[in-house]
Amino acid sequence: MRVGAATTGQDGVGLNVRLLGGVDVLTHEGRIALGGAKPRAILALLALQPGTAISAEHMVDAVWGDQPPPSVRASIQVHVSNLRRALSAAGVEPLVETRGSGYAFVADPSLVDVHRFEVDSRRARVAFSAGDFAAACVRARSARATWNGVPLAGLGGVPFVGARVTALEDEYLALIDLYADIEMALGRPADVVSDLEWSVNEHPYREPTWARLAVALYRSGRQVDALARLRTVRRLLAEDLGLEPSAELVALETSILNHDPVLRGVLDRGGDAGTRMGDAIIESRLPPARPLIGREGLLSSILDSLDDTRLLTIVGPGGVGKTSVAVTAAASLTHVSARFADLSAVSDPGGLLPTVLAAVGVRSDDLSQGPTVLVAALRSFRSPLLVVDNCEHLLDDAAALIVDLLDRCPGLRVVATSREPLRVPGERLVKCPPLSRADAISLFVARAQATDRDYAVGDDGADVVGSLVERLDGLPLAIELFAARVHSFSAQEMLHRLSDEELLTTSWRSTSSDRHRNLQEAVGWSYRMLDDDERTCLRRMAVFGGSFNAEDVRAVCEPASPDVLHQLVVRSLVVAERLTVGVRYRLLAPVRAFAAGLLALDADCADVRERLVARVCAWAGQVAT
Template identity: 40%
Template sequence: MLIGLLGELEVLDDEGNDVTVAGAKLRALLAVLALHVGRVVPADRLIDALWGDDPPAAVRNGLQGLASKLRRALGSSDLVVMRADGYALELPSEAIDVGRFERRAAEGRAKAAAGELDRAVDLLAEADALWRGDPLADFAYEEFASAAITRLSESRLALVEERLDIELQLGRHQRAIIQLEELVAAHPLREGFRGLLMLALYRAGRQADALRIFREGRRLLGEELGLEPGPELRRLESAILTHDPSLTPPAASTPAMANGAGSHPGIPQALTPLVGRDSELRDLMGLIAEHRFITLVGPGGVGKTRLALEVGRTAAEGLSFGGCLVELAPVGDPAGVPAAIAAALDLPDPNRLAEMIGERDLLLVLDNCEHLITAAAEVAEGLLRRCPGLRLLATSREGLRVGGETIWPVPPLVPDDAVRLFLARAQASGVAIDLADNQDEVITDICTRLDGLP
């Protein structure tokens, strides 16, 4: 069982299925126990967290009843145990995403201390990727969660700051600039992020912008707190003004593509077999052999991404540099499209994508372009003009409408394939369906009403 606190409360069973924990007090009890996993939380402390200063007369009976309900919700009487005068959640710390976050963070810091900076960056990034939103988001206004929310939020910011510091030590200042700009905008009084952004801008040849960031920070500190920037930030400003040699960037760690090794992550394998789509695969494989830019279009849920990954993997097998998936769904700022492509290819400078890809035979799958249409179109057109060996396979709810694009609408599944997919997903979730009871007609009707959408 896995429990998530780094976002809204999430509970998953051993197969990865959602476990429903209903009721505000029941969810709060689980959250408190998960924050102290493996340790006894005294009953008085639980009562204070759940009922505050005005508990009912029979509150201990109420707490005992909640614990029983939680055992039933989690599907095991062994997970919530009573010891002495309290309760404990009997799970390993790794079962809670907070525990996994703290462990990956500690491992990353140990690698950084040992000088293994590339591995440190990977581990710190893995730790940050565990976050799904604000910590304990369901309990933002609950007093019992206040201290934990503050501690976890600060831990994440410190970890992100450490990772970006290491990125700069590795000479990856170009890649760090976009994220640092967002972080400074979100946390304008945090001098650590501001200093890293100043350094990254300076190393990118943008001295004036680096000094502007300092002036903006000084103004904000003065207006908000009546303070001057700290000594480290002031020393960095002086060093930038005098072009101090200590600010010279180290040689960037050369990504695999730049030196010809071609070890970018590639297009991931699907976890489940593709159901149907035989004719669609044949058509698309023929198209991609003749056209360099194809966009799969259709409504959400029609299966664009699944089909693109299948086609992309097959087509990439014949290319010397293979293929790579670029997930654009998490990118909120149109300016972040080049950075997303650079990150997927493990390239240090999003401003030099065309130069670094060069004439290499490579297929990029640009997934979920619809909210970044204009930016994605501009980047795609620019890369195709300058990189003769590049092929693009995009997914979007509408075409990008640029020169050389072939728009291919993804149809719904045919009825027989829709039923096969329904049965496969039902069986995977542990549901037994007996088609002898004429349930096939019911399933066919369901798939028809859903227009064959997967």
């Protein structure tokens, strides 16, 4: 393939920073001599992140790795100086500037072929999704013309290169698939057969590409060849990976055998058949989720974050609705292959990998090969998204597996839910808080109407319902549990009867999962994962009727270490609120009720209460003076 056209700029020198097919700087006069592998690697590292200052420390790790020479910082300065000198001699204004203790690529990003490739690919996908196939074709062809072979060729031994090359090659393969969809939508299936043949020969386990090839052959009048290709991929999956083809591929084979009209590529009211063919390949398998109430801002934040984040963890206390938010966010994304792995029933680390394998839709009898099989399956999806639910009780093992998958599957994104962070590099945390009073009332009414369709908030009065949901601390699980009882009790009666015991033991039918059958199980799930010091401190916190500060905890609860309070906050059992007077803490109603029941059984319960009285008296004395 040819080099993409150079971008005119830099006083008309026609500058093109090429990273696809090698690392070069080209002008109208030809190629500029940049030196050996190290200066090229430095230029590539900077050009891949235009405008971003990269510190010398990061540059050392990325270019030299774990064992840099003692004089590595001086070497960086020399290489950057030589790059500037070579570019200046060719009439090119500086591309690299010093920024603090690091360097940045400061030229227009459009001078870099990788940037032009990514922009054209993204615009082609947007145009195709909008149904503008002609515009999508122009952009896709421009992106293909920019591709010039193996990215960063000649830098194979440089540490940062491997993962970046894999990611770029995945983007190119996705572009080939997209271009095939576009051309078939325009009625030109024969024009993409050779591209797809090349793609499956180079990457034989990408089932979506095999599917496109079969459809392109069928639409070109080559049914026999289409079926032959499907037999080929079936054999490769069985012999090399021990896998059966996906349900989508089996269904496609049946459609081709039966001459299904949808494969002809004829436009109808349902949209273009080529588009529908692509959508069938990009299939999400997610559990059903009821419409969310009061989570619009949270969902928007999650979807925005997933544009540039590969690992997003939704954290919050039990019963706050993390799973529903994660599933709804995943279902809101278009053109992704989403899979859902629920870890709540996994009691030990040995069950983690089989559970995720099953969620992805593959089976491996030899668990030693399980990670390889899982990676191959995920890499066969276009835009894979894995939702890993309930990580908290397998935190270290779940985190290790997720990190490994992200390292080996550059196109993968993961949404995890947990009552505490995974604490791994690159993780972005999104807190799932309890609902506001207004949203909590709306949820109560909606769920009450699911039980009694004639229910209206006026039956109880908005103030009474508001008081009830406030007593439930805005926790969706608690609200849904009590809303389901409107056929037996009014909101006023529920509020009047709402003791700690009733709060904790009001239950779903036995069909609900154990951990969410009632609030006692939800809180107990988290409590069982605490160490002895954390459990003791949490029980003692039940004496606080409202909010409290860290000094109150130290004086009344006598934690074994200052870190105990922090760990309880991290594990979503204590709520921290930053106010003008400083940080205040509180226990959500179900957590306080649970802890109070256990505190009453402790031998030192009376001592804790006496320390609370002494603390209050000391505070009152300070106020009086």
